[in-house]
Amino acid sequence: xxxxxxxxxxxxxxxxxxxxxxxxxxxxxxxxxxxxxxxxxxxxxxxxxxxxxxxxxxxxxxxxxxxxxxxxxxxxxxxxxxxxxxxxxxxxxxxxxxxxxxxxxxxxxxxxxxxxxxxxxxxxxxxxxxxxxxxxxxxxxxxxxxxxxxxxxxxxxxxxxxxxxxxxxxxxxxxxxxxxxxxxxxxxxxxxxxxxxxxxxxxxxxxxxxxxxxxxxxxxxxxxxxxxxxxxxxxxxxxxxxxxxxxxxxxxxxxxxxxxxxxxxxxxxxxxxxxxxxxxxxxxxxxxxxxxxxxxxxxxxxxxxxxxxxxxxxxxxxxxxxxxxxxxxxxxxxxxxxxxxxxxxxxxxxxxxxxxxxxxxxxxxxxxxxxxxxxxxxxxxxxxxxxxxxxxxxxxxxxxxxxxxxxxxxxxxxxxxxxxxxxxxxxxxxxxxxxxxxxxxxxxxxxxxxxxxxxxxxxxxxxxxxxxxxxxxxxxxxxxxxxxxxxxxx
RNA sequence: GCACCGGUGGCGAAGUGGCUAACGCGCUGGUCUGCAAAACCAGUAUUCGCGGGUUCAAUUCCCGCCCGGUGCUCCA
Numbered sequence: 001x002x003x004x005x006x007x008x009x010x011x012x013x014x015x016x017x018x019x020x021x022x023x024x025x026x027x028x029x030x031x032x033x034x035x036x037x038x039x040x041x042x043x044x045x046x047x048x049x050x051x052x053x054x055x056x057x058x059x060x061x062x063x064x065x066x067x068x069x070x071x072x073x074x075x076x077x078x079x080x081x082x083x084x085x086x087x088x089x090x091x092x093x094x095x096x097x098x099x100x101x102x103x104x105x106x107x108x109x110x111x112x113x114x115x116x117x118x119x120x121x122x123x124x125x126x127x128x129x130x131x132x133x134x135x136x137x138x139x140x141x142x143x144x145x146x147x148x149x150x151x152x153x154x155x156x157x158x159x160x161x162x163x164x165x166x167x168x169x170x171x172x173x174x175x176x177x178x179x180x181x182x183x184x185x186x187x188x189x190x191x192x193x194x195x196x197x198x199x200x201x202x203x204x205x206x207x208x209x210x211x212x213x214x215x216x217x218x219x220x221x222x223x224x225x226x227x228x229x230x231x232x233x234x235x236x237x238x239x240x241x242x243x244x245x246x247x248x249x250x251x252x253x254x255x256x257x258x259x260x261x262x263x264x265x266x267x268x269x270x271x272x273x274x275x276x277x278x279x280x281x282x283x284x285x286x287x288x289x290x291x292x293x294x295x296x297x298x299x300x301x302x303x304x305x306x307x308x309x310x311x312x313x314x315x316x317x318x319x320x321x322x323x324x325x326x327x328x329x330x331x332x333x334x335x336x337x338x339x340x341x342x343x344x345x346x347x348x349x350x351x352x353x354x355x356x357x358x359x360x361x362x363x364x365x366x367x368x369x370x371x372x373x374x375x376x377x378x379x380x381x382x383x384x385x386x387x388x389x390x391x392x393x394x395x396x397x398x399x400x401x402x403x404x405x406x407x408x409x410x411x412x413x414x415x416x417x418x419x420x421x422x423x424x425x426x427x428x429x430x431x432x433x434x435x436x437x438x439x440x441x442x443x444x445x446x447x448x449x450x451x452x453x454x455x456x457x458x459x460x461x462x463x464x465x466x467x468x469x470x471x472x473x474x475x476x477x478x479x480x481x482x483x484x485x486x487x488x489x490x
Numbered sequence: 491g492c493a494c495c496g497g498u499g500g501c502g503a504a505g506u507g508g509c510u511a512a513c514g515c516g517c518u519g520g521u522c523u524g525c526a527a528a529a530c531c532a533g534u535a536u537u538c539g540c541g542g543g544u545u546c547a548a549u550u551c552c553c554g555c556c557c558g559g560u561g562c563u564c565c566a
Contacts, residue, residue, distance in 0.1 A: 029566075037566090044566040073564080158493085159562080207564090229566030236565095260495085261560070268560075298514085299503070304496070304559065314502060314515045321514080324528060356504090365504050368513035378529055382522090461524055468526075479528050486528085 003054065003358050006302060008233060008256040009156055013360055016055075016255055018224055023061040026052070027215040027253065028109070029228035029236070032069040033093035034078050036278040037100050039296065039307060040269050044229045044259040046293060047301040047361070049106045051227070051257070053404045054357050064109040065218045067211055068094060070116050071204055076193055086194050087116075100279045103289045103415035104296075105406045113214040115205065121213040122205040123198045126185050128247045130200075136178065141188030141201045147181045150242040156256060157234035183239050185209050208239035215253075216244065226253035230260050262296070262305040269307075282312070283419035286434040288412040291316040297405065300362050318367075319407050324479075324488070325374045326398060326408050329391055331483045332381060338389030342380055346393035349373035353401060363405075370401050437475040437489065445476055449487055452478070 007014040018024045028048045031037060052062045069075075070090040079089035094114075101108070126143055129135035134149035147153055184206040189195030195202050205213075215223065221244070228237065237256065244252040261268065264275040282292055287309075294315035299305040352369035356362045377394050380386035402408045420438070423430050440448075448467050455463040468478050475490040 031566080032564095039566095041566045047566095157561090231561080231565055234562075259566070261566075263559070266558075270565095295502095302495090303503090306502085306559090308502085310515085311502065317516090318514050321528095328528080362504075364502090364513080368504070371513055375530085379531095382530055456524085459524075465525070477527065480523080480526085481528070 003058065004360055005051075005255065005257060006360050008258050009254075011158070014255060016225060018060060019222070019254065023063050024055055024225065025063045025219040025223040026225040026227065027065045027067075027211070027219060027223065028226070029211060029232055030066040030068050030112075031093075031097055032072055032074065033090045033097060034072070034074040035093060036096055036280060038269065038276060038278050039264075039282065039292070040229075040262050042100065042104055042106075042279060042292075043262045043296045043305060043307075045101065045106050046104060046296045047259045048227050048257075050297055050301070050357075050361055050363060050404055052107060052109075053406075054361065057400060057403045058354070058358075062110065063219065065111040065113060065215060066109040067214050068097075068112060068114045069207065069210060070094065070114050071194060072207060079194075080192070099418060103279060103283070103418065104293050105289070105411070111218050113218065115210045115214070118210075118214050118217065119196050119198065119205060121217050122209045123186075123200055125209060125213045125216075125243065125247055126200055129185065129243060132246055134246045135185055137201070138177065141203060142184060143186035143200060143206075144177050144182040145185050145239070145243055145246075147179055147183070147242070150246050152245070153238065153242050156238050156241055159234060159238075183208065183235065185243070208236055209243060211236070212240045212244045212247075212252075215240075216248070221248040221250045221252075223253055225255045225257060227257040227259070230258040233258050257301075259301045260304050262307050264307045266306055277307075280419050280422065280428075283416055284423050284428065284430050284434065286431045286437070287312045288316060288319075289415035290319050290407040290410070290412050294319055294405065294407050297363055298367065300360070300364055302360065322370070322374065322398075322408050323410060325378060327486060327488075328381065328481070328483075329377065329394060331481075331486075332386070332391070333483065334386060334388040334391060336389070337387040338393070339380070339385055339387050342377065342386060342390035343393055345373055345376040346390070346397050350397045350400065353397070357404065366401075366404075370397070373397060433475075436473075439474050440471075440476065445471065445487060449478065449485055453485055 003016045004013040005016040006012070016024070028045075030045075031041060052064055055062050071086060075086050075090060079086045082089065098108075126135055129145065130137075130143075132149070134146050135143055136146060137143050186200060186203050186205055186209070188201060188203045193204070195204055215226070226237065226240075233256075241252050263269070264273075264277065267273055267275060269276050279289075279292065283289065291312050292315075295307065295311045296305065298315065349369040349372060352372075353366050356365035356369070359365070373394060377386060377390070380390070398408060416434070420430055420434070422428075448471060452464045452467040455461070455467070471478060471487070476487055477490055479486045479488070
């Protein structure tokens with residue numbers, strides 16, 4: 001099974017395979033930890049998660065590096081406002097970020113690299129660039145990359161910057177640069193700012209050098225894939241390429257993947273538009289983590305996704321269908337044997353599922369065969385034509401589906417509870433429906449369900465329905481089936 | 491302004507030069523049920539933004555237009 005993935009660098013679908021024939025070395029730009037992550041951030045991380053999970057599912061181990069930018073202008077500004085060092089400001093957001101990833105079931109990359117722990121590597125890279133004549137120091141002690149040193153600049157974003165004239169004094173702030181387009185490698189310390197004393201002076205690294213240095217540290221000078229949000233393509237990734245390839249004279253990443261921005265209610269998400277949501281915001285409105293994952297994953301990564309609450313409801317209900325089926329399948333008492341029809345249906349679904357994901361991670365297309373299989377299996381179960389061996393075949397397909405989508409097994413309680421606890425501590429608003437739903441324990445529900453079953457036996461339908469309604473108000477749905485009574489939390 | 495992406499049923503969203511235009515959600519009717527829920531069945535786009543063109547054949551290719559979005563600056 002070969003994965004064909006769009007490569008921004010080549011502008012076409014290229015096969016993604018490890019150069020070393022074994023494991024795929026990939027680098028994905030991580031967060032700048034100055035605030036809580038929003039759903040736009042998470043769409044990117046989720047789509048990268050889809051990629052790495054699919055690689056693993058098809059037998060390719062991954063060596064995945066993610067950076068944490070824990071020093072930058074916003075961090076310095078925010079920390080200064082609170083009058084604390086950045087080292088005391090960022091940890092809360094680093095922790096929150098990983099909590100959020102866990103809520104969304106985003107797998108942890110094999111390597112997490114914090115910028116502040118790899119300053120020496122960045123300094124070394126800048127020195128290497130200086131030796132190559134591609135870096136220079138300005139009067140204030142900052143270092144810049146000389147764009148003229150890298151003629152291929154623009155090859156990723158397909159920009160032709162030859163028309164940018166150097167002479168024009170476009171940028172008053174950056175008067176010391178040789179050329180307006182030269183970008184910062186190292187920023188000289190201003191009074192009171194966090195800084196490191198290094199051989200190239202006192203200051204802090206620029207953002208771009210961070211990723212170049214850490215990617216090469218963990219993955220080598222050339223590696224398989226570099227991923228990130230579409231906004232990073234220019235200038236961030238372009239700058240990474242320029243620095244890295246100038247320093248090593250080798251290709252940096254062979255393959256570049258960019259995830260498109262999401263829209264919220266048809267507009268770019270921004271705080272000023274009032275359509276800005278963190279993961280926690282959504283959990284506290286009562287949406288399930290799995291639904292958020294599903295909604296952010298189901299539109300393929302190269303397409304704009306318009307995020308709406310209706311979309312979350314849709315995702316919730318779609319997951320519900322899968323979960324209801326899964327529970328039914330596992331609980332069903334079945335005759336031994338296998339049926340030709342179901343075996344064929346399962347195999348067909350499996351093939352179509354893998355084919356869809358192999359085709360540039362077409363998650364929307366990949367869902368279809370799974371739902372087809374669910375319908376076929378439900379029909380066979382209804383007719384009593386579904387046999388025990390068929391269950392294994394169908395469960396195996398669901399397992400492959402969940403190896404990437406990871407929504408069938410219900411793990412939604414944890415994220416919601418964590419969000420509620422956090423909100424209580426921070427004094428944030430919690431949706432009343434959500435609080436109402438927290439009302440009953442499993443044991444209490446079981447007791448009520450048992451009472452209802454008893455009432456039904458004595459044909460006391462009034463009482464039975466009363467209990468069902470009571471539970472419904474608290475988000476508990478009852479299903480009577482041949483294999484007993486089941487209930488679930490909506 | 492320059493560049494790029496998209497416009498498919500009530501909504502979300504696949505897809506293809508020619509088979510009944512996937513799948514999910516929703517809605518309507520039916521089967522099942524004490525009633526529901528779940529499940530299944532049927533219906534829900536004679537048509538894929540508009541106008542031209544190429545072709546035996548276009549939703550799918552080409553041109554123009556309209557609409558929406560994004561990038562060109564920190565940003566996932």
